[in-house]
Amino acid sequence: MSQKMLQPTGEKLMYVVMFTHIISAMTAFMFNFVLPEIRQTFHLTTVQVSWVTSSYILIYGMGTVLYGKLADQYKLKNLLTFGLLFFAFGSIVGLISQTYSMVLVGRCLQAVGAAVIPATSNIIPIRYFSPEKRGAAIGMAFVGLSIGGAIGPILSAFIISITNWHWLFLSPCFVLCALPFYQKYLREEERSFTKQMDWLGCIFLAIAVTTLLLSITKSSWILSLVGGCSIGLFVIRIYTITNPFIQPRLFASRGYSIGLILAFILSGILLSLPFLTPLLLSQVYRLQPQDIAFMMVPAAIVSAILGRTGGRIADRKGNLYLFVISSLLLIISFVLLNMFLKFSPWFISIFLVLGTIGQTFIMIAISNSISTILPRGQAGIGMGILSMVIFIAQAVASVSYGKLIDLGGKMGIHEGFIYSNIFLILTIAQVLILFGYYFLFYHCSKKSLLH
Known part of the structure; x- marks a missing residue:
């Protein structure tokens, strides 16, 4: 069946994808605000309680690749049914945990199931939309992320104000409401089971990703060595088996390899807004956590409203046009943040709106660009690797920003x-990235990118 005929169904599916992204983003963000309460409940150190988020990120990042391959x-x-049920089970x-170990088990099980959401949200636009209509579909997924990011802190603060933090585990169960709609709208697919899954290759990759991420956060050369060996x-x-976990020819595509490098650098730059802004408002303006959350909500709301508009711009004007607009918004935001730090925190909130819109638009542009390069049979694993690269970049960036701030304080x-x-x-x-994107994706011929 052609993608044109599948598009009406695809549009309905993207609303379901948006809903599941809202739940997923809420789950990822909510627990960041209750780590002090969890630490106090179980008498933990800061390092011990950090595993509530670290374990989730590690499993979530690797899970996107695995689900993409599957x-x-x-x-x-079938994958969505398994993942969403596992998400709710975790x-x-x-919710019923009475010990810290059970809290960690619950978070890990959540991550195992939740990882299916970004994997499938990357695949559905490719399978159900033609390239010229794909941007708006990808934009809807980012709308879900923005809404979830806005609601998460608010819901977390509200729940903590009236009851125990354990009840934060309840809201992800609502993801099961999406399951009947996935069953209804996802078409029956013919799949070949002749190729055996390369589980050993998957294990090597999982060990490599996990140890390298931990080596970054823990500054351990031993873990770096283990990751390098893996x-x-x-x-x-x-390179030595017939059906590997990832086909080497996938990286032979110049456009795909360049796209991954750009996505890695961009993800590190973009993390500056959600990571540095709360620290800035706390350390420079001495705001309380609830005031910081309030300052960041407008940016998330505006980004959610305009997310699909960004996708439509990519469809009508092209990815380069959207990339330029988003880069200019980010550059303006960074310049204003650089110049107006001594003024009212409301200025920071306004500048954050510009940056967050640019952040959403630029990820739509880069995701859409990469999706058009991937061959259909490699779309799942290809977009899964993209998601994993983004998670790794965010881990590297968060540690790097933290060390820069600590170094400045010591000096x-x-x-x-x-x-x-x-x-x-x-x-x-960001200026360098803008010129690099233009040169590599548009100055060069499309043929040279694909080969």
Whole structure:
């Protein structure tokens, strides 16, 4: 069946995808605000309680690749059913947990199930929409992320104000409301089961990703060594067996490889807004957590409203046009944040709106660009790798930003000056990325990108 005939069904599916993204984003963000309460409940250290979020991110990041690979071989309907049920099951385990170990088990089970959501949201636009209509569909997924990011902190604060933090595990169970709609609208697919899954290659990749992420957060050279060895074994594996976990020819596509590099750098730059802004408002303006959440909500709301508009711009004007607009918004935001740190925090909230819109638009542009390059049979694993690269970049960036701030503090530099210099560096980096994207994706011929 042609993509044109499937598009009406695809549009209905994207509303379901948007809903599941809202739940997923809420689940990821809500627990960040209750770590002090969890630490106090179980008498934990800061390092111990950080595993509530670290374990979720590690499993979630690797799970997107695994589900993407499985989606190229198995029915998407079955994968979603498994993932969403597991997501809800993990939430129930966390809800009834009485020990910290059970809280961690619940979060891990949540991540195992929730990882199916970004994997499938990347695949559905490719399977149900033609390239010229795909941008708006991808935009709807980002709308869900923005809404979830806005609601998460508010809902977290509300629940904590009236009851115990355990009840944060209840809201993800509502993801099961989406399951009947996925069953209804996802078409029956013919899938070949002749290719055996390369589980050993998957294990090598999982060990590599996990140890490298931990080495970054823990500053451990031993974990870096283990991660490097695991990558080496993974590379040897994919080049020496017939059906590897990832086909080496996928990286032979110049456009795809360049796209991953750009996505990695961009993700690190874009993390500056949600990561640095709360720290900035706390350390420079001395705002309380609830005031910080209130300052960040307008940006998330505006981004959610305009998310689909960004996708439509990509469809009508092209990815380059959207990339330029979003880059200019980010550059303006970074410049204003650099210049107006001494003024009212309301200025920061306004500048954050510009940056967050640019953040949403630019990820739509890069995701749409990469989706048009991937061959249909490699779409699942290809977009899964993109999601994993984004998670790794965010982990690297969060540690790097944290170390820059700590280094400035040790050197006796005023907090405002530290943040101002970081935003100046980000401005220069975004300008370079804009020129790099134009040259690599549009100055070069499309044929040279594909081969």
